[in-house]
Amino acid sequence: MVDILPSVCPRCGKPSVGLCRECRAAETAWLICDPRVESIYCPVCDSQKHGKTWSDTMVDRETLIRELAVSALHLHADVRGSEIVISSYDPSPNRTIARMDVSGTLYGVPVSGECTTKIVWRKEQCDRCNRISGGYYEGIIQVRATDRKLSGREMETAARIAEQTEDVLQEGGARLSFVSKIDETKDGLDIVVGSNQMGQAIASDITAALGGRLTTHPKLVGEKEGKRLFRITFLVRLPRYQKGDVVVQRGRYVEVRQTGHGQLQVFDLQDGTNRFIAEDEAERLVGNVGEAETALVAYLYDDIVGILDPKTQGAVECRVVPWLHPEEGGTVLVLRDPETRLFVLVG
Template identity: 70%
Template sequence: MEILRSVCPRCGKPSAGLCNECRAAEVEWLKCEPRVESIYCPVCGSQRHGKTWTDTLVDHETLVHEIAYSALTLHPDLRGAEIAMTFKDPSPNRTFVDLTVTGTLYGVEVTGSCQVKIVWIKEQCDRCNRISGGYYEGIIQVRAVDRRPSDREMDQAARIAEETEDGLQEAGERLSFVSSIEEMKDGLDIVVGSQHIGHIVASTLCSTLGGKLSTHPKLVGEKDGKRLYRVTYLVRLPRFQIGDVVVVRGGYVEVRGTGHGRLQVYDLGDASAHFVSEDEVERFVGNVGDAQNALVTYHDGDVIGILDPKTQGPVECRAVPWLEVEDGGTIRVLRDDETERFVLVG
């Protein structure tokens, strides 16, 4: 009896019970799902998992590997598993993946292989379906008081909308998208897919560019017993924007802040800072963002010689105490078309 207990009952090798080789042989340690379906959006490439769509940030090869790994099941007692994988795409909607797995099971080296067929199924995702169907929940209208928003303001507004969209998409808010940005006769219209992104973009525009925000919701229907609204976000930019150079009491000042009909200005003559009423502005000259670099040819007392940035002809300007000037250096100037003078702005 003692001799029978010391051998493997299956192969007869010396063993206290079933030997490791026989244990490994009778265990199904490698399983593969022969067929896996992957539903993806042909427009943006996002993947559907159950009822949820997620953006895919990996290339085709990495995605194939991830799907094939998910179809693979290994025995929990397998140690040191190494997986080799090759695949081929015989057609746009089929991928065949060959997997070879090696490892150690109960101290015995094992090798196994299997094949997974990935079936690619095209389906338009929730976001692309809304975009292609013209769905939207809000329009951000960028306008200005007594003027048209400048190109700089509209470029900045479009950039804020796009950056906000990128941030929300990365955070998983797939339906917070910008469907269109269109330049209108009196400003810019930004059409958005959710009220959340609409509120964020409109609020950011006001805090960045100044101005006031008003919202105008409109009932467009009901779904599942809930009322559906589309909201117009009106961003009304101030009459003057930060960086504008205007004439007040015959002198040039730069707008540094706006609000409630008053302007915080910087005097480009004597470098003083004070407040003025918008009604005191005599005329608009330009914005410091449009200033040009001019070469300084000489500096003699309160006279500065420069080269006209446009014609390269010599021009004399009155020096200002707040601006340091070096011969051969450059200064930034704005052209006052009405007086044909240059305003030194930096």
């Protein structure tokens, strides 16, 4: 009778078919760290470079250190349930030492170890900041008004639209869509942009918000890789009157509600009706409801409302309009007519 010898681990002698789990885990290089990892970043905007591509980073430095340290860590494919604890310190302004304490299981055996990597921070101006600092641009949005100067509200609206469009496009990954400068000129507002896509979007949004019409004027400035390069001027021509303007038409005060194609949709501030008039029927501008002053209602008598002048606090009487229902002790919005020195009730 021949005795059958049990299978044993050739390394430790424990019963096993081949190497036992413990010896197999002990002989496996399960934890490897790259000694060095490099981070290329823009010192102006903190963008990160990955290969040849720049991207905006939305994480803080501690999170970035963790991401870079983990990228230098290589675990065996059979490690399960790994946990990583990272600590770091900066021996110099452009160096960070990251230590990683790693634990998990390999072939069912608990394993733990540590490794260290050096993070090298290297500065490089990104593609966007390089263009901005070099004065590069592809388009100019010129915001102008017909036969008048832009109002402060129109300038603020146009600038806000430009800034919001820049944020939306860059958040969507269009890094080279940037506003390089916004200049107030004697003629209006100039917005210089880094891409024609952005210029078209901003100009269209300004036209939609403020009215008027948009025309484009491209200029060939060269070629790149066989493609013609154009620099485009986007001219936004705002109408003579803007929304909220109060004008005099045939001796009546009317508020402009919409403009376009030489016509004005107006609200009659005396009888509360809406109608259309030709733009050239407006005799003169009184002001804009956005500049209206708040006046206290002192008394009501028949069809007369007595208000306190917001500047002098003297009593002024106005005729009550049917579309407005003031109350004693309440407030109304008024505009001063600079020509007749009368108050116009606008709300």
